[in-house]
Amino acid sequence: MSEQNLFKVTIDNISIEVPAGTTVLQAARLIGGQVAPPAMCFYSKLEGSGGKCRTCLVEVSKGSEKDPRPMPKLVASCRTTVMDGMEVKNITSEKVLDARAGVVEFLLLNHPLDCPICDQAGECHLQDLSFDHGKAETRYEFQRRTFKKHDLGKNIQLHMTRCILCYRCVFTADQLTNKRVHGILDRGDHAEIATHIEKSLDNEFIGNVIDVCPVGALTDKTFRFKNRVWFLKPMDAHRDCPTCSGRVTLWNRGDEVYRVTARKDQWGEIEDTPEGQPGWICNTCRFDKKATADWIIEGPREISRQSVIAQGHYAGNIGTTKPTEIFAAVNDGRTPHLLMDIHDESEVNQPTIHLGKIQGPSHGDTFNTNNTYKA
Ligand code: SF4
Ligand code: FES
Numbered sequence: 515m516s517e518q519n520l521f522k523v524t525i526d527n528i529s530i531e532v533p534a535g536t537t538v539l540q541a542a543r544l545i546g547g548q549v550a551p552p553a554m555c556f557y558s559k560l561e562g563s564g565g566k567c568r569t570c571l572v573e574v575s576k577g578s579e580k581d582p583r584p585m586p587k588l589v590a591s592c593r594t595t596v597m598d599g600m601e602v603k604n605i606t607s608e609k610v611l612d613a614r615a616g617v618v619e620f621l622l623l624n625h626p627l628d629c630p631i632c633d634q635a636g637e638c639h640l641q642d643l644s645f646d647h648g649k650a651e652t653r654y655e656f657q658r659r660t661f662k663k664h665d666l667g668k669n670i671q672l673h674m675t676r677c678i679l680c681y682r683c684v685f686t687a688d689q690l691t692n693k694r695v696h697g698i699l700d701r702g703d704h705a706e707i708a709t710h711i712e713k714s715l716d717n718e719f720i721g722n723v724i725d726v727c728p729v730g731a732l733t734d735k736t737f738r739f740k741n742r743v744w745f746l747k748p749m750d751a752h753r754d755c756p757t758c759s760g761r762v763t764l765w766n767r768g769d770e771v772y773r774v775t776a777r778k779d780q781w782g783e784i785e786d787t788p789e790g791q792p793g794w795i796c797n798t799c800r801f802d803k804k805a806t807a808d809w810i811i812e813g814p815r816e817i818s819r820q821s822v823i824a825q826g827h828y829a830g831n832i833g834t835t836k837p838t839e840i841f842a843a844v845n846d847g848r849t850p851h852l853l854m855d856i857h858d859e860s861e862v863n864q865p866t867i868h869l870g871k872i873q874g875p876s877h878g879d880t881f882n883t884n885n886t887y888k889a
Pocket of ligand 1: 676677678679680681682683684707723726727728729731732
């Protein structure tokens, strides 16, 4: 009964038909764009994930065609399955936006404001969430949590103060490795990620915890403090790996490979391989293959997620376009009182030079002595 199995759900006034059993979050992702609620703990590739962070709350204004009563409270869209005729409000609901702002405030209560030195900056889901729903100030007057340091081995760095206890890394270790040696210990505001008797996480697939961590709590030690992600150029590449799919994204500066990650989709999740399997990668590909010669380069990776790392890497090279806005268009129609042209003041940033083509930091010489970077 394929037709009867399809349920019609309307989210933010956009209707879609989805198979019974689909969650509201998955249905919203099928519609796409801002209709999809943010999700800090749900991860479609990890069984059992979701239901922890409450960032995906939505308002169900009509339960179903049969029982149109609205749901009395906001519900977690990652854990709520659609009913036929259901109507849901995400960004069209004041209540949802208010609740989400509250959730962000709670998530940030103990989170350190160390984005300037955090390796996750630029691709951090909490950073994006705070930008969209956060407040400029905090009402929290107490000291933030501190933790005893745990060493997770040579490849993975844990910053427990940044952890939002989403459990994704625990599910990853459970479902991808043969022996989980870390988990969440204690309860309430004592809860923390820790390994029992400081065992290092060294299973061949454990590096994937770095990719699933939505914040900078688990980062790559081989990349630590080496560069900012927005200065790097992501390239899709693959190698014939006996252990994993071997399909990765290399984060390069010039010819130097700074880090290797799995390929991620627009929701920040691991992309599927052409065979339809999640493209998890092994530790050897991630931590040990740091030379371009190790890889067959496929070409520039387009970052589909809305983030600073998606900005202008290949403008003009792979079909992206330079922004055409003029000042008034981005300033509510107001024109500036005084406008200075930087090119009148400085040799640097000449309009004929294409900054996107410069590999590495630029100097006066870059602009004065050669034409390689002409736009
Ligand atoms: S370390 Fe990262 S992935 Fe693990 S629970 Fe904390 S925030 Fe989630
Ligand atoms: S994504 Fe739904 S509760 Fe975290």
